[in-house]
Amino acid sequence: MRDQADIEQLSAGAWTKRCYFAGRALMDATLRPYDLGSTQWYVLWHLANNGPSVQRDLGRALELERATLSGIISTLVRKDLVEQTSSGEDQRQRLLTLSAAGEALWRQLPDLSFIHEAAFGGIDEAELATTIRVLQSATERLQKLLRKD
Protein backbone atom coordinates (compact mmCIF):
# COMPACT_ATOMS: atom_id res chain seq x y z
CA MET A 1 0.00 0.00 0.00
CA ARG A 2 2.61 2.54 -1.06
CA ASP A 3 3.40 4.38 -4.21
CA GLN A 4 5.12 2.31 -6.82
CA ALA A 5 8.29 4.36 -6.55
CA ASP A 6 9.28 2.83 -3.24
CA ILE A 7 8.14 -0.68 -3.95
CA GLU A 8 11.48 -1.90 -2.67
CA GLN A 9 10.86 -0.52 0.78
CA LEU A 10 7.58 -2.24 1.57
CA SER A 11 7.24 -3.61 5.05
CA ALA A 12 6.95 -7.26 5.97
CA GLY A 13 3.23 -6.75 6.53
CA ALA A 14 2.76 -5.25 3.09
CA TRP A 15 4.59 -8.12 1.42
CA THR A 16 2.54 -10.62 3.37
CA LYS A 17 -0.58 -9.04 1.98
CA ARG A 18 0.71 -8.81 -1.59
CA CYS A 19 1.93 -12.40 -1.52
CA TYR A 20 -1.38 -13.67 -0.19
CA PHE A 21 -3.33 -11.84 -2.86
CA ALA A 22 -1.06 -12.98 -5.65
CA GLY A 23 -1.46 -16.61 -4.65
CA ARG A 24 -5.17 -16.23 -4.23
CA ALA A 25 -5.47 -14.60 -7.65
CA LEU A 26 -3.58 -17.43 -9.31
CA MET A 27 -5.76 -19.98 -7.57
CA ASP A 28 -8.93 -18.15 -8.60
CA ALA A 29 -7.73 -17.85 -12.19
CA THR A 30 -6.96 -21.57 -12.36
CA LEU A 31 -10.34 -22.54 -10.93
CA ARG A 32 -12.43 -20.08 -12.95
CA PRO A 33 -12.98 -22.47 -15.89
CA TYR A 34 -14.56 -24.88 -13.42
CA ASP A 35 -16.75 -22.17 -11.89
CA LEU A 36 -15.23 -22.74 -8.47
CA GLY A 37 -14.03 -20.21 -5.93
CA SER A 38 -10.91 -20.85 -3.89
CA THR A 39 -12.76 -21.54 -0.65
CA GLN A 40 -15.16 -23.83 -2.46
CA TRP A 41 -12.10 -25.73 -3.62
CA TYR A 42 -10.84 -26.06 -0.04
CA VAL A 43 -14.17 -27.58 0.98
CA LEU A 44 -14.10 -30.13 -1.85
CA TRP A 45 -10.46 -30.85 -1.06
CA HIS A 46 -11.23 -31.58 2.57
CA LEU A 47 -14.21 -33.78 1.78
CA ALA A 48 -12.33 -35.65 -0.93
CA ASN A 49 -9.35 -36.37 1.31
CA ASN A 50 -11.00 -36.80 4.70
CA GLY A 51 -14.37 -38.21 3.76
CA PRO A 52 -17.74 -36.91 4.98
CA SER A 53 -17.51 -34.30 7.68
CA VAL A 54 -19.75 -32.50 10.12
CA GLN A 55 -20.11 -28.85 9.17
CA ARG A 56 -18.76 -27.67 12.51
CA ASP A 57 -15.58 -29.71 12.14
CA LEU A 58 -15.06 -28.50 8.61
CA GLY A 59 -15.37 -24.92 9.80
CA ARG A 60 -12.69 -25.52 12.40
CA ALA A 61 -10.38 -27.28 9.96
CA LEU A 62 -10.63 -24.48 7.41
CA GLU A 63 -10.73 -21.73 10.03
CA LEU A 64 -13.94 -20.21 8.75
CA GLU A 65 -16.69 -18.57 10.78
CA ARG A 66 -19.96 -20.45 10.85
CA ALA A 67 -21.69 -17.67 8.94
CA THR A 68 -19.07 -17.73 6.20
CA LEU A 69 -19.11 -21.48 5.81
CA SER A 70 -22.89 -21.52 5.77
CA GLY A 71 -22.90 -19.42 2.60
CA ILE A 72 -20.18 -21.45 0.90
CA ILE A 73 -21.98 -24.70 1.63
CA SER A 74 -25.29 -23.44 0.33
CA THR A 75 -23.56 -22.45 -2.91
CA LEU A 76 -22.02 -25.91 -3.25
CA VAL A 77 -25.37 -27.55 -2.47
CA ARG A 78 -27.04 -25.39 -5.10
CA LYS A 79 -24.44 -26.60 -7.61
CA ASP A 80 -25.14 -30.22 -6.59
CA LEU A 81 -21.52 -30.81 -5.62
CA VAL A 82 -22.14 -31.41 -1.93
CA GLU A 83 -24.97 -33.03 0.01
CA GLN A 84 -26.00 -31.66 3.38
CA THR A 85 -27.93 -34.07 5.58
CA SER A 86 -28.83 -33.95 9.25
CA SER A 87 -26.46 -36.22 11.10
CA GLY A 88 -28.58 -38.71 13.10
CA GLU A 89 -27.01 -38.25 16.54
CA ASP A 90 -27.11 -34.55 17.19
CA GLN A 91 -30.04 -32.93 15.45
CA ARG A 92 -28.26 -29.55 15.38
CA GLN A 93 -25.40 -30.82 13.26
CA ARG A 94 -25.27 -31.22 9.49
CA LEU A 95 -23.23 -33.90 7.78
CA LEU A 96 -21.51 -32.90 4.53
CA THR A 97 -20.77 -35.42 1.79
CA LEU A 98 -19.39 -35.13 -1.73
CA SER A 99 -22.13 -35.88 -4.24
CA ALA A 100 -21.45 -38.05 -7.29
CA ALA A 101 -21.14 -34.90 -9.38
CA GLY A 102 -18.80 -33.48 -6.76
CA GLU A 103 -16.54 -36.51 -6.94
CA ALA A 104 -16.58 -36.43 -10.72
CA LEU A 105 -15.64 -32.75 -10.77
CA TRP A 106 -12.93 -33.29 -8.17
CA ARG A 107 -11.29 -35.96 -10.33
CA GLN A 108 -10.98 -33.65 -13.30
CA LEU A 109 -9.68 -30.62 -11.39
CA PRO A 110 -6.04 -29.70 -12.03
CA ASP A 111 -3.43 -30.17 -9.34
CA LEU A 112 -2.93 -26.83 -7.63
CA SER A 113 0.39 -27.66 -6.03
CA PHE A 114 2.13 -25.85 -8.89
CA ILE A 115 1.14 -22.61 -7.18
CA HIS A 116 3.11 -23.32 -4.04
CA GLU A 117 5.95 -24.62 -6.18
CA ALA A 118 5.94 -21.44 -8.28
CA ALA A 119 6.00 -19.28 -5.19
CA PHE A 120 8.50 -21.06 -2.98
CA GLY A 121 10.17 -23.71 -5.11
CA GLY A 122 13.94 -23.56 -5.25
CA ILE A 123 14.23 -21.23 -2.30
CA ASP A 124 16.92 -22.03 0.23
CA GLU A 125 15.55 -24.38 2.90
CA ALA A 126 16.94 -22.38 5.77
CA GLU A 127 15.48 -19.15 4.44
CA LEU A 128 12.12 -20.78 3.95
CA ALA A 129 12.25 -22.11 7.50
CA THR A 130 13.08 -18.64 8.79
CA THR A 131 10.18 -17.16 6.86
CA ILE A 132 7.76 -19.70 8.28
CA ARG A 133 9.04 -19.08 11.79
CA VAL A 134 8.71 -15.31 11.50
CA LEU A 135 5.20 -15.50 10.04
CA GLN A 136 4.09 -18.03 12.62
CA SER A 137 5.41 -15.90 15.45
CA ALA A 138 3.77 -12.78 14.04
CA THR A 139 0.45 -14.59 13.63
CA GLU A 140 0.50 -15.86 17.18
CA ARG A 141 1.35 -12.47 18.60
CA LEU A 142 -1.45 -10.82 16.63
CA GLN A 143 -3.96 -13.45 17.71
CA LYS A 144 -2.97 -13.00 21.33
CA LEU A 145 -3.68 -9.27 21.02
CA LEU A 146 -7.00 -10.00 19.36
CA ARG A 147 -8.13 -12.21 22.22
CA LYS A 148 -7.31 -9.50 24.76
CA ASP A 149 -10.07 -7.18 23.53
Place this chain on the structure above:
Amino acid sequence: MRDQADIEQLSAGAWTKRCYFAGRALMDATLRPYDLGSTQWYVLWHLANNGPSVQRDLGRALELERATLSGIISTLVRKDLVEQTSSGEDQRQRLLTLSAAGEALWRQLPDLSFIHEAAFGGIDEAELATTIRVLQSATERLQKLLRKD
Protein backbone atom coordinates in the same frame (compact mmCIF):
# COMPACT_ATOMS: atom_id res chain seq x y z
CA MET B 1 -5.88 -25.05 6.02
CA ARG B 2 -5.09 -28.24 7.91
CA ASP B 3 -6.42 -29.90 10.98
CA GLN B 4 -5.31 -28.37 14.21
CA ALA B 5 -3.21 -31.40 15.08
CA ASP B 6 -0.50 -30.55 12.56
CA ILE B 7 -0.55 -26.81 13.01
CA GLU B 8 3.22 -26.90 13.31
CA GLN B 9 3.65 -28.22 9.80
CA LEU B 10 1.76 -25.55 7.90
CA SER B 11 3.36 -24.41 4.69
CA ALA B 12 4.77 -20.98 4.02
CA GLY B 13 1.69 -20.19 1.97
CA ALA B 14 -0.65 -21.15 4.75
CA TRP B 15 1.22 -19.01 7.27
CA THR B 16 1.17 -16.09 4.86
CA LYS B 17 -2.59 -16.36 4.72
CA ARG B 18 -3.04 -16.75 8.47
CA CYS B 19 -0.73 -13.86 9.19
CA TYR B 20 -2.50 -11.59 6.74
CA PHE B 21 -5.90 -12.40 8.21
CA ALA B 22 -4.71 -11.93 11.78
CA GLY B 23 -3.35 -8.48 10.99
CA ARG B 24 -6.44 -7.56 9.06
CA ALA B 25 -8.68 -8.71 11.90
CA LEU B 26 -6.76 -6.60 14.42
CA MET B 27 -6.98 -3.60 12.13
CA ASP B 28 -10.72 -4.10 11.65
CA ALA B 29 -11.27 -4.52 15.37
CA THR B 30 -9.38 -1.31 16.12
CA LEU B 31 -11.30 0.67 13.52
CA ARG B 32 -14.73 -0.71 14.29
CA PRO B 33 -15.55 1.94 16.95
CA TYR B 34 -15.01 4.55 14.26
CA ASP B 35 -17.19 2.72 11.74
CA LEU B 36 -14.32 2.44 9.29
CA GLY B 37 -13.17 -0.54 7.26
CA SER B 38 -9.50 -1.20 6.71
CA THR B 39 -9.48 -0.11 3.08
CA GLN B 40 -11.40 3.01 3.93
CA TRP B 41 -8.63 3.75 6.42
CA TYR B 42 -6.00 3.33 3.68
CA VAL B 43 -7.83 5.87 1.53
CA LEU B 44 -7.98 8.42 4.35
CA TRP B 45 -4.34 7.71 5.19
CA HIS B 46 -3.27 8.38 1.62
CA LEU B 47 -5.29 11.58 1.32
CA ALA B 48 -4.13 12.84 4.71
CA ASN B 49 -0.46 12.23 3.94
CA ASN B 50 -0.30 12.96 0.22
CA GLY B 51 -2.98 15.59 -0.17
CA PRO B 52 -5.80 15.53 -2.74
CA SER B 53 -5.47 12.83 -5.34
CA VAL B 54 -7.02 11.81 -8.61
CA GLN B 55 -9.04 8.62 -8.21
CA ARG B 56 -7.00 6.79 -10.84
CA ASP B 57 -3.73 7.53 -9.03
CA LEU B 58 -5.18 6.48 -5.70
CA GLY B 59 -6.25 3.18 -7.22
CA ARG B 60 -2.75 2.55 -8.46
CA ALA B 61 -1.15 3.50 -5.16
CA LEU B 62 -3.42 1.19 -3.17
CA GLU B 63 -3.44 -1.53 -5.84
CA LEU B 64 -7.20 -1.62 -6.14
CA GLU B 65 -9.26 -2.22 -9.25
CA ARG B 66 -11.24 0.76 -10.48
CA ALA B 67 -14.51 -0.99 -9.69
CA THR B 68 -13.42 -1.79 -6.13
CA LEU B 69 -12.24 1.72 -5.39
CA SER B 70 -15.39 3.17 -6.87
CA GLY B 71 -17.47 1.45 -4.19
CA ILE B 72 -15.12 2.43 -1.36
CA ILE B 73 -15.15 6.04 -2.44
CA SER B 74 -18.91 6.21 -2.72
CA THR B 75 -19.13 4.87 0.83
CA LEU B 76 -16.72 7.54 2.08
CA VAL B 77 -18.60 10.24 0.17
CA ARG B 78 -21.87 9.05 1.69
CA LYS B 79 -20.25 9.38 5.14
CA ASP B 80 -19.11 12.92 4.24
CA LEU B 81 -15.47 12.05 4.87
CA VAL B 82 -14.27 12.57 1.31
CA GLU B 83 -15.26 14.97 -1.44
CA GLN B 84 -15.28 13.84 -5.04
CA THR B 85 -15.13 16.60 -7.64
CA SER B 86 -14.47 16.47 -11.36
CA SER B 87 -10.93 17.59 -11.90
CA GLY B 88 -11.05 20.48 -14.40
CA GLU B 89 -8.52 19.23 -16.92
CA ASP B 90 -9.64 15.75 -17.85
CA GLN B 91 -13.39 15.39 -17.57
CA ARG B 92 -13.09 11.65 -17.05
CA GLN B 93 -11.09 12.03 -13.87
CA ARG B 94 -12.35 12.66 -10.36
CA LEU B 95 -10.38 14.56 -7.76
CA LEU B 96 -10.60 13.24 -4.21
CA THR B 97 -10.16 15.51 -1.19
CA LEU B 98 -10.55 14.98 2.54
CA SER B 99 -13.59 16.88 3.78
CA ALA B 100 -13.47 18.87 7.00
CA ALA B 101 -15.20 16.00 8.76
CA GLY B 102 -12.70 13.62 7.21
CA GLU B 103 -9.77 15.61 8.53
CA ALA B 104 -11.37 15.83 11.95
CA LEU B 105 -11.95 12.09 12.06
CA TRP B 106 -8.43 11.40 10.85
CA ARG B 107 -6.97 13.45 13.70
CA GLN B 108 -8.77 11.42 16.33
CA LEU B 109 -8.02 7.99 14.88
CA PRO B 110 -5.56 5.88 16.87
CA ASP B 111 -2.10 5.19 15.49
CA LEU B 112 -2.18 1.77 13.87
CA SER B 113 1.56 1.24 13.83
CA PHE B 114 1.20 -0.82 17.02
CA ILE B 115 -0.08 -3.62 14.80
CA HIS B 116 3.11 -3.89 12.80
CA GLU B 117 5.06 -3.51 16.00
CA ALA B 118 3.10 -6.30 17.68
CA ALA B 119 3.64 -8.59 14.71
CA PHE B 120 7.27 -7.98 13.86
CA GLY B 121 8.73 -5.93 16.70
CA GLY B 122 11.80 -7.38 18.35
CA ILE B 123 12.45 -9.88 15.59
CA ASP B 124 16.02 -10.26 14.46
CA GLU B 125 16.77 -7.80 11.67
CA ALA B 126 18.41 -10.38 9.45
CA GLU B 127 15.51 -12.79 9.81
CA LEU B 128 13.04 -10.03 9.01
CA ALA B 129 15.05 -9.11 5.94
CA THR B 130 15.07 -12.74 4.83
CA THR B 131 11.32 -12.96 5.29
CA ILE B 132 10.76 -9.85 3.21
CA ARG B 133 13.03 -11.13 0.49
CA VAL B 134 11.33 -14.53 0.33
CA LEU B 135 7.84 -13.00 0.25
CA GLN B 136 8.85 -10.44 -2.36
CA SER B 137 10.36 -13.12 -4.56
CA ALA B 138 7.30 -15.36 -4.19
CA THR B 139 4.99 -12.46 -5.03
CA GLU B 140 6.91 -11.56 -8.14
CA ARG B 141 7.02 -15.14 -9.35
CA LEU B 142 3.28 -15.53 -8.83
CA GLN B 143 2.54 -12.28 -10.62
CA LYS B 144 4.67 -13.32 -13.55
CA LEU B 145 2.65 -16.52 -13.85
CA LEU B 146 -0.58 -14.54 -13.63
CA ARG B 147 0.40 -12.30 -16.53
CA LYS B 148 1.18 -15.29 -18.73
CA ASP B 149 -2.44 -16.40 -18.92
Place this chain on the structure above:
DNA sequence: TGACATTCGTTCGCTACCTTGCGATTATCG
Protein backbone atom coordinates in the same frame (compact mmCIF):
# COMPACT_ATOMS: atom_id res chain seq x y z
C1' DT C 1 -37.29 -31.95 36.70
C1' DG C 2 -36.98 -27.35 35.32
C1' DA C 3 -34.49 -23.12 34.55
C1' DC C 4 -30.56 -21.59 32.40
C1' DA C 5 -26.53 -21.81 29.36
C1' DT C 6 -24.32 -23.48 25.33
C1' DT C 7 -23.87 -25.12 20.64
C1' DC C 8 -25.06 -25.35 15.66
C1' DG C 9 -26.61 -23.59 11.57
C1' DT C 10 -28.99 -19.76 9.35
C1' DT C 11 -30.12 -15.10 8.02
C1' DC C 12 -29.13 -10.26 7.72
C1' DG C 13 -26.28 -6.46 6.85
C1' DC C 14 -21.87 -4.95 6.09
C1' DT C 15 -16.87 -4.55 3.92
C1' DA C 16 -14.07 -5.60 0.21
C1' DC C 17 -12.27 -8.06 -3.52
C1' DC C 18 -13.01 -9.58 -8.56
C1' DT C 19 -14.73 -9.57 -13.77
C1' DT C 20 -17.55 -7.89 -17.40
C1' DG C 21 -19.60 -4.45 -19.80
C1' DC C 22 -21.09 0.28 -20.45
C1' DG C 23 -20.92 5.46 -21.57
C1' DA C 24 -18.28 9.44 -21.65
C1' DT C 25 -14.10 11.53 -22.59
C1' DT C 26 -9.57 12.02 -24.45
C1' DA C 27 -5.57 10.58 -27.28
C1' DT C 28 -3.67 8.85 -31.55
C1' DC C 29 -2.86 8.33 -36.19
C1' DG C 30 -4.05 7.67 -41.07
Place this chain on the structure above:
DNA sequence: CGATAATCGCAAGGTAGCGAACGAATGTCA
Protein backbone atom coordinates in the same frame (compact mmCIF):
# COMPACT_ATOMS: atom_id res chain seq x y z
C1' DC D 1 -10.44 16.07 -39.77
C1' DG D 2 -12.35 11.89 -38.58
C1' DA D 3 -12.24 7.07 -37.30
C1' DT D 4 -10.28 4.18 -33.97
C1' DA D 5 -8.12 3.14 -29.63
C1' DA D 6 -7.32 3.92 -24.92
C1' DT D 7 -8.67 5.62 -20.40
C1' DC D 8 -11.72 6.70 -16.52
C1' DG D 9 -15.42 5.98 -13.54
C1' DC D 10 -19.65 3.36 -12.68
C1' DA D 11 -23.11 -0.46 -12.33
C1' DA D 12 -24.21 -5.22 -11.98
C1' DG D 13 -23.29 -9.72 -10.39
C1' DG D 14 -20.32 -13.08 -8.02
C1' DT D 15 -17.14 -14.77 -4.10
C1' DA D 16 -15.65 -14.46 0.46
C1' DG D 17 -14.93 -12.57 4.85
C1' DC D 18 -16.97 -10.53 9.38
C1' DG D 19 -20.38 -9.67 13.62
C1' DA D 20 -24.94 -9.81 15.59
C1' DA D 21 -29.05 -11.98 16.47
C1' DC D 22 -32.18 -15.88 16.26
C1' DG D 23 -34.50 -20.69 16.65
C1' DA D 24 -33.84 -25.33 17.56
C1' DA D 25 -31.42 -28.78 19.96
C1' DT D 26 -28.63 -30.19 23.62
C1' DG D 27 -26.06 -29.84 28.23
C1' DT D 28 -25.78 -28.56 33.01
C1' DC D 29 -26.93 -28.08 37.60
C1' DA D 30 -29.54 -26.57 41.56
